[in-house]
Amino acid sequence: xxxxxxxxxSRVIRKVARKIVEDIGFAVEEAADGxxxxxxxxxxxxxxxxxxxxxxxxxxLDFLIKLRKEPNGTKPVVVFCTTENDxxxxxxxLRAGADEYVMKPFDGDIIESKFAETGLV
Amino acid sequence: MTALLSNKFEFLxxxxxxxxxxxxxxxxxxxxxxxxxxxxxxxxxxxVEALVDAMMRGDRKMCVAASEAxxxxxxxxxxxxxxxxxxxxxxxxxxxxxxxxxxxxxxCAAASSGQEPYSLGMILDEAGERGxxxxxxxxxxxxxxxxxxxxxxxxxxxxxLPIQKLVKHFEQVGETWKVKPHIxxxxxxxxGNLLDDFSRYGKMDVxxxxxxxxxxxxxTKAKVLDRLANQLSDDGFLLLGAAETVVGxxxxxxxxxxxxxxxxxxxxxxxxxAA
Numbered sequence: 001x002x003x004x005x006x007x008x009x010s011r012v013i014r015k016v017a018r019k020i021v022e023d024i025g026f027a028v029e030e031a032a033d034g035x036x037x038x039x040x041x042x043x044x045x046x047x048x049x050x051x052x053x054x055x056x057x058x059x060x061l062d063f064l065i066k067l068r069k070e071p072n073g074t075k076p077v078v079v080f081c082t083t084e085n086d087x088x089x090x091x092x093x094l095r096a097g098a099d100e101y102v103m104k105p106f107d108g109d110i111i112e113s114k115f116a117e118t119g120l121v
Numbered sequence: 122m123t124a125l126l127s128n129k130f131e132f133l134x135x136x137x138x139x140x141x142x143x144x145x146x147x148x149x150x151x152x153x154x155x156x157x158x159x160x161x162x163x164x165x166x167x168x169v170e171a172l173v174d175a176m177m178r179g180d181r182k183m184c185v186a187a188s189e190a191x192x193x194x195x196x197x198x199x200x201x202x203x204x205x206x207x208x209x210x211x212x213x214x215x216x217x218x219x220x221x222x223x224x225x226x227x228x229c230a231a232a233s234s235g236q237e238p239y240s241l242g243m244i245l246d247e248a249g250e251r252g253x254x255x256x257x258x259x260x261x262x263x264x265x266x267x268x269x270x271x272x273x274x275x276x277x278x279x280x281x282l283p284i285q286k287l288v289k290h291f292e293q294v295g296e297t298w299k300v301k302p303h304i305x306x307x308x309x310x311x312x313g314n315l316l317d318d319f320s321r322y323g324k325m326d327v328x329x330x331x332x333x334x335x336x337x338x339x340x341t342k343a344k345v346l347d348r349l350a351n352q353l354s355d356d357g358f359l360l361l362g363a364a365e366t367v368v369g370x371x372x373x374x375x376x377x378x379x380x381x382x383x384x385x386x387x388x389x390x391x392x393x394x395a396a
Binding site for chain 1: 202275276279280281283284285287288292293
């Protein structure tokens with residue numbers, strides 16, 4: 001079974017996202033900030049990361065930049081999922097190595113379509 | 122839910138069928154309220170029934186508006202993906218080799234709010250294809266307006282559209298996303314009904330006519346397919362929706378073996394099968 005790390009500081013969003021991602025066939029782990037996410041990735045690289053931008057301790061962009069420098073850190077497909085919905089944030093994320101980008105609010109169809117886009121499903 | 126009297130429902134379904142080919146059977150009665158309700162309110166009628174009364178008295182404008190409102194305009198960028206992969210990886214290269222220098226003519230029949238022709242425009246742009254011509258038609262003036270404007274909500278640009286393509290081919294306008302001119306200018310929009318004569322469009326190399334025939338009865342499907350075949354160049358391709366086929370409806374088109382949803386004239390289909 002493929003694995004997905006859901007990273008968001010909101011427990012509610014994590015719960016909603018977990019349900020959606022599990023429904024499309026992933027085993028899900030959760031992290032509440034970028035640092036927790038990085039620790040989780042060092043322990044076991046997931047196949048996918050669904051990543052919020054604004055979080056305490058370490059934000060999503062800083063996490064992504066650090067992740068891509070880790071051994072095997074290019075393996076996970078990283079899908080941003082954030083309220084930051086302007087072009088400059090999107091291009092910044094893509095330059096840092098994001099594979100896809102979801103602008104909140106999202107629903108199951110959008111997540112599934114983005115995961116399909118990157119070849120995850 | 123206000124159920125229409127049967128004579129009014131009968132009038133409505135007959136009128137809609139004549140204008141659009143759409144079959145409004147009793148099992149679709151629920152659509153009457155959900156789709157005509159907003160129209161009735163917008164036009165100042167007290168109820169859907171009052172709107173249908175006006176239609177029965179010969180209010181042509183309301184008849185046209187009701188037909189448009191009852192049609193399904195559901196679409197999104199790169200919908201179903203496979204037809205677009207087929208276009209990019211099979212159709213476009215094969216037409217290009219077969220006839221170098223001659224620009225491809227593409228027709229999106231029932232283009233709705235424009236996502237399908239713009240998706241093709243993005244593929245052509247990224248392939249560096251300059252000459253191709255995309256004609257996009259729909260019977261509804263209202264959805265064509267949206268299509269021409271090329272402005273989509275955040276929700277619409279997230280269904281089926283890869284983020285790289287959003288960045289490359291759209292600009293952000295407030296809360297919405299607008300297709301950039303280099304893609305918009307590739308598409309010509311024209312109001313057109315599949316039941317009317319469309320021979321003036323000339324021969325087409327690729328016709329996308331997806332998820333339209335499913336709403337027609339067998340007789341109308343067969344007639345439209347025959348006329349689409351007439352419009353198709355001898356080495357051209359027709360793409361239908363996943364739930365649609367030519368089989369049993371016309372002899373002028375055949376499925377291209379190995380490619381679901383792809384059809385061509387018998388000789389071309391046979392050649393593609395042998396290749």
